Amino acid sequence: MKTCPNCNELLGNDVNTCFKCKYDFELGRVVTKEEKKQRADEEKKKREEEKQRIEEIIVERKENQNKLEQEISDLSKLPFLSTTGYNFDGCTIYRYIGIVSSEYVLGTGFISELSASVSDSWGTHSKKMENKIATAKMEAMSTLCKRAVKAGANSIIGVKFNIMTLDANMIVVSVDGTAVMRKEIK
Numbered sequence: 356m357k358t359c360p361n362c363n364e365l366l367g368n369d370v371n372t373c374f375k376c377k378y379d380f381e382l383g384r385v386v387t388k389e390e391k392k393q394r395a396d397e398e399k400k401k402r403e404e405e406k407q408r409i410e411e412i413i414v415e416r417k418e419n420q421n422k423l424e425q426e427i428s429d430l431s432k433l434p435f436l437s438t439t440g441y442n443f444d445g446c447t448i449y450r451y452i453g454i455v456s457s458e459y460v461l462g463t464g465f466i467s468e469l470s471a472s473v474s475d476s477w478g479t480h481s482k483k484m485e486n487k488i489a490t491a492k493m494e495a496m497s498t499l500c501k502r503a504v505k506a507g508a509n510s511i512i513g514v515k516f517n518i519m520t521l522d523a524n525m526i527v528v529s530v531d532g533t534a535v536m537r538k539e540i541k
């Protein structure tokens with residue numbers, strides 16, 4: 356405990372200003388009403404400036420967010436493109452979204468159909484097979500593009516097809532690539 360040198364009030368050791376007479380231990384004197392008002396005004400001003408600053412930051416962030424959303428919305432209006440390469444002429448990769456993949460399974464039907472008709476020429480066989488696989492690739496690619504669009508992409512780079520057999524009766528055509536947002540260089 357300590358005693359206020361001005362009014363002799365008993366005060367706690369950590370008290371800086373006497374609650375009774377407003378004696379300020381740091382200044383070593385009583386704080387006048389004008390000083391008190393001035394201090395309060397300064398603090399109020401500081402608080403208002405801080406509030407103003409925070410509001411400005413919020414507005415700025417909101418503007419940036421809107422700008423970004425507008426930019427992404429503009430980019431998604433570009434025609435959808437895909438490539439086996441890793442870039443597009445006149446464009447930069449604005450954002451990498453992620454790997455997308457799709458599979459198309461060719462069932463047992465057409466294989467047995469092919470092996471059953473041995474009398475057919477091999478040319479017919481391979482033509483049939485080619486058409487089936489071409490269709491499967493198209494279907495797999497179509498699904499891949501839809502998935503990329505859903506993920507927010509406007510392009511796919513590094514498109515790669517894979518064809519494999521699952522037990523002798525099934526062929527899986529798979530395709531994968533990296534979904535990206537491309538941006539035209541102006």
Ligand SMILES: [Zn+2]
Pocket residue numbers: 359360361362363364373374375376377378
């Ligand atoms: Zn006092």
